[in-house]
Amino acid sequence: SQQGEEDPQALSIQEGENATMNCSYKTSINNLQWYRQNSGRGLVHLILIRSNEREKHSGRLRVTLDTSKKSSSLLITASRAADTASYFCATDGGGSEKLVFGKGTKLTVNP
Amino acid sequence: ETGVTQSPTHLIKTRGQQVTLRCSSQSGHNTVSWYQQALGQGPQFIFQYYREEENGRGNFPPRFSGLQFPNYSSELNVNALELDDSALYLCASRRGGAYNEQFFGPGTRLTVL
Numbered sequence: 001s002q003q004g005e006e007d008p009q010a011l012s013i014q015e016g017e018n019a020t021m022n023c024s025y026k027t028s029i030n031n032l033q034w035y036r037q038n039s040g041r042g043l044v045h046l047i048l049i050r051s052n053e054r055e056k057h058s059g060r061l062r063v064t065l066d067t068s069k070k071s072s073s074l075l076i077t078a079s080r081a082a083d084t085a086s087y088f089c090a091t092d093g094g095g096s097e098k099l100v101f102g103k104g105t106k107l108t109v110n111p
Numbered sequence: 112e113t114g115v116t117q118s119p120t121h122l123i124k125t126r127g128q129q130v131t132l133r134c135s136s137q138s139g140h141n142t143v144s145w146y147q148q149a150l151g152q153g154p155q156f157i158f159q160y161y162r163e164e165e166n167g168r169g170n171f172p173p174r175f176s177g178l179q180f181p182n183y184s185s186e187l188n189v190n191a192l193e194l195d196d197s198a199l200y201l202c203a204s205r206r207g208g209a210y211n212e213q214f215f216g217p218g219t220r221l222t223v224l
Contacts, residue, residue, distance in 0.1 A: 033212060040199060042115075042217040043154070088153050090213075098144065098167055099203075099213060101153030 006089060006102040014110050019076040021105040023089030024069075030092050032065055033099065034074050036085045043088065046074075081111045114138055115204050115216035123222045124192050132187040132219045134202030143185040144213065145177060146201040154201055160185055161207060189221075197223045 007022045025032070031050045035043040049056045049065045049072070056063045062075040076083055086106045090099040114137035124130050136143050142161045146154035156169035160179035174190040183204070189196055199220050203213040 035215070040150075040218075040220070042117075042201060043203075043215040045212050045214055048212050090153075098156035098159060098169060099146075099154075100156070101146075103151070103153050 006087070006105040008105060009103065010106045010108070012108040012110065013079060015079060015081055017079055017109075019079050019083070019107055019109070021074045021087050021107070023072045023074070023102060025072075025089070025091045025100070026070065027091075029067070032063075032072050032092075033090045034061075034063060034072075035088045035090060035101075037088065037104070038085045046087075076107075079107075079109045081109050083107060084109045115202060115214055117200075117202050117216040117219050119219060120217070121220045121222075123224065125224050126192055126194060128192050128223075129188065129190045130192060130221060132189075132200050132202075132221070134185045134187070134204075134216055136183045136185070136202075136204030137214055140204035140206055140214070141183050142205050142207050143179055143183060144203045144205075145185070145187045146203065146215075147171070147196075148199040148201060148218075149195075150198070157187070192223045194223050197221060 005024045033048045034046040037043050047058050049063050060077045065072045086104040088101050088104045090101045116135045118133045144159040145157040148154040157171050159167040163179045176188045179185045199218045201218045202216045205211045205213045
């Protein structure tokens with residue numbers, strides 16, 4: 001079963017705009033990770049945020065985590081056509097054996 | 112690019128056959144996990160190996176089995192292939208511990224006819 005739920009399922013924006021994707025999950029976690037996947041290829045790790053952190057930045061990426069609402073958001077600023085991909089959040093479900101993924105948000109950035 | 116490699120890239124099998132997929136973990140990583148990703152879905156956890164022992168398994172039948180070798184590389188074996196086994200199979204490696212990122216390989220695309 002998939003714990004994470006990304007929202008929206010699909011997002012289409014123009015180059016230069018910001019893209020925000022949301023993720024909700026069900027159980028307690030140690031950390032939450034965001035990944036990018038291009039056209040059915042492997043997953044690229046973007047950022048990990050620990051359960052005791054509220055916000056984290058990496059380049060044009062900003063991730064927030066609200067453990068009281070069991071939700072996270074990924075913001076991509078000044079988007080580029082190369083950001084076109086599917087984005088997944090993954091939680092560890094409180095243990096360290098596995099990651100639980102949602103179905104992802106498909107982002108299209110139009111040039 | 113991560114240091115995780117997988118082989119082969121693509122594979123076509125027929126129902127009932129057996130398949131072995133291979134993964135080399137990133138240097139310094141002692142934990143390897145396997146995931147199955149069906150089209151349009153997120154990856155689903157199959158199992159994890161740590162120091163050559165399976166230490167976590169998802170909701171997959173016993174015909175999905177694996178191995179981890181002393182150099183931490185790993186194999187995923189699937190017996191009696193079914194059409195629904197067609198998917199992208201992803202391997203991920205990490206250092207042990209709850210706060211360490213998992214890094215994924217490029218995947219093996221398996222098609223079962």
